[in-house]
Amino acid sequence: MRHLVLLEGTAPATPPPTELMAGIMQLGEEATRAGVLLDNAGLAPSAAGAKLAVDSSGLTVTDGPFAETKEMISYAVYETRTKQEAVEWTSRFLRLHLELWPGWVGEGRVLKVFGPEDMPSSDTHSTPQS
């Protein structure tokens, strides 16, 4: 089964320690080698992005930055046998932050990607966006 992990957080005033970056690289390499990490990347600050919204007044497009306490930092796509495995990989990732970057707070969200196992009757199916 596939999970999308979204990491958001608030960085302390200190720059990210080099040990953290090295640890993140090593963990990513390990998960890639194990064949479970299918895709991942860091995300630029919201200033580089935009937000689209629909409400009663219609569709609006707003360019970043957005005044939010947390920034989205990265995403990862895991393919594992169980949710618990994706949780374990994510906890290793977060533990690195906990241990190596004092003052960092944030969270990782593990979101299940719909797969064949979620649609036993399969008369409806999601279509991947191109």
Next chain:
Amino acid sequence: MTTPTRNPAGGVAAVEAVWRIEAARLVAGLARMTGDLSRAEDLAQDALVAALEHWPTSGVPPNPGGWLMTTARNRAVDGFRRDGRHRAAVETIGRGTPQAMDDQDAVDDALDDPIGDDVLRLLFAACHPVLTREYRVALTLRCLTGLRTDEIARAFLVPESVAGQRISRAKKTLRDKGVRFEMPGVEEIPARLDTVLEVIYLVFNEGYSATAGDDWMRPALSIEALRLARLTASLALSEAEVHGLVALLELTQSRATARTGPDGRPVLLQHQDRRRWDTLLIRRGLTALARARDGTGPAGRYTLQAAIAAAHATATTAAETDWAQIAGLYDVLSTVWPTPVVHLNRAMAHGRAEGPPAGLALLEAVDATALQGYPQLFGVRGELLALAGRRSEAAAAFDQASAATRNAQERELFEQRAADLRAQR
């Protein structure tokens, strides 16, 4: 900011997750230390049992892999002591006295296998030529993917006792034949790697041949094989064919969902809803294929099959398929891997590329005796005759195909083709 419920994260599911992540490295490290796969596996199992006893109350330790390795190592030392082979233990395990066994550095060293050499050695041993294919498959799944014996049994539709026997006999054979956990010599590597790739390919196909209603462990085999292929590719970076195999499996798996219709029936490639193909796997497959073709040597069978799969994967509609390119790839594949099935597919590809007469001419040359009872022999003839507008002959070929198949869903497909052709007259 805070999560509403705090999960102690030490339940059985969490232990199992750690096990699945760590099993290969753990068994591989222990196999190197003890030189005996049976013993390594037993020790790893003991460590798992200990984790199941402790973690649900104490929580998963910060370095779970190290915890499992330390536990297994300590038990190895206890075992050696019990056997009165204390001395041998010290020599085999090396580095210091048994009192220093739980020294974190030594454990880290055993576990910390950044290049994955131990895992690669284990993979070569599990796929060793002294073992039969069945044994290689069972042992590889058991030691490299962390699948339980009952899961392997369910995946291969055999009783658990049979799967258990394959695993234990495989380990015994390795011990009896004195197979060591070492890298094959440089000149041996291509041949040894071939057996590894063959095992992965077999496991993948076993999973891919699962049909609707099968136990979920069967299709899960494809994912296991894909993961093993990625692992092997990361360990044997310079071998083009490993990347060829990864590409083939990623691209084939990208179509897995689209292969089954809403009614549970199989959908042939040319009729699949291509919007349901997994674009992430296609992208990964194309990347792996580019890597496989990076080298200078001639393309091997997996790389060529992957290139054919890529030609399909990059065609937006079935009508846009570049059959001339596919036919050319089959020409090369039929020299590299001259099996009757490849010749058959080659005939089909040429039939689509240049017209049915070209395909039918090639079909004449296919060794029908070798394909006796293979339904696709008639299926391909039927398709080519249908393309040529020779409907009644085509329908008769599909009748033969449906008589030859033992797969109920496939039979339905062939019967449908025959009926459609007769209705067109």
